[in-house]
Amino acid sequence: MVNAQTRLASLLRGSAAAAFAALAAALPAQVAPGSVFPPIAAAGLTGGALRETAGKVVLVDFWASWCGPCKASFPAYARLSAAYAERGLVIAAVSVDESPSAYAAFVARLKPPFATLHDSKQALVRVVQVPTMPTSYLVDRTGRVRFIHPGFHGEQTERELRGEIEALLSEKAPLP
């Protein structure tokens, strides 16, 4: 991130356009459909174990214990996991809770049947730049983001996810 001194120096040099360009370049790009999802394994997440994601369809959900719709989404993700895990769907629910105890209490209460990881330093979510809480990213077998669901809207979101997961699972896996 460009610091205030750099911006000030640019402004004082009389180049406001250069300062603005430096600011824009310093802002991380938001993960969008078509972009490669950042490697989850390299993000230093703690918590549960994540299954192998290479060549799989991955649903990455960013949640928090203080977020009501996040709590409502977990039963739906449990149903999706039960329906599609054997066919190659991996669900990774990433908590952005700063409090480890809040994360642990939420997981202990809901006992989700899918991987719940903890981004305690909020490193991954900063890179992804989620637009709202919760947000889920559906990643295809090649590791590219194909669908993004900002928020969770009950049956509507679950219905859309089912259709999209079916479509992605039917695509061929990349050659090793």
Add this chain to the structure above:
Amino acid sequence: MKPLRARFLAIAFLGGAAALLGGCSTPAAVRVRPWERAALADEAMNPDRDPLASAMIEHVYFSREAASGGKGVGGSGCGCN
């Protein structure tokens, strides 16, 4: 005022203004990111977390101020409560 001193003051003023405006333009200073809203989502931040207390406060308000309807309650504020 001596020209050198006036020039120094002008530079100091412009520098201070630029620093303030630079601070205002910092993206993190104008928006709490979605994943940073744990404290804002806390129940303690809900101004209407006690419906009974809210109803009483509202009753006192519109009885005293003759402002019925001024806070989401139907009515014309006729002062007849």
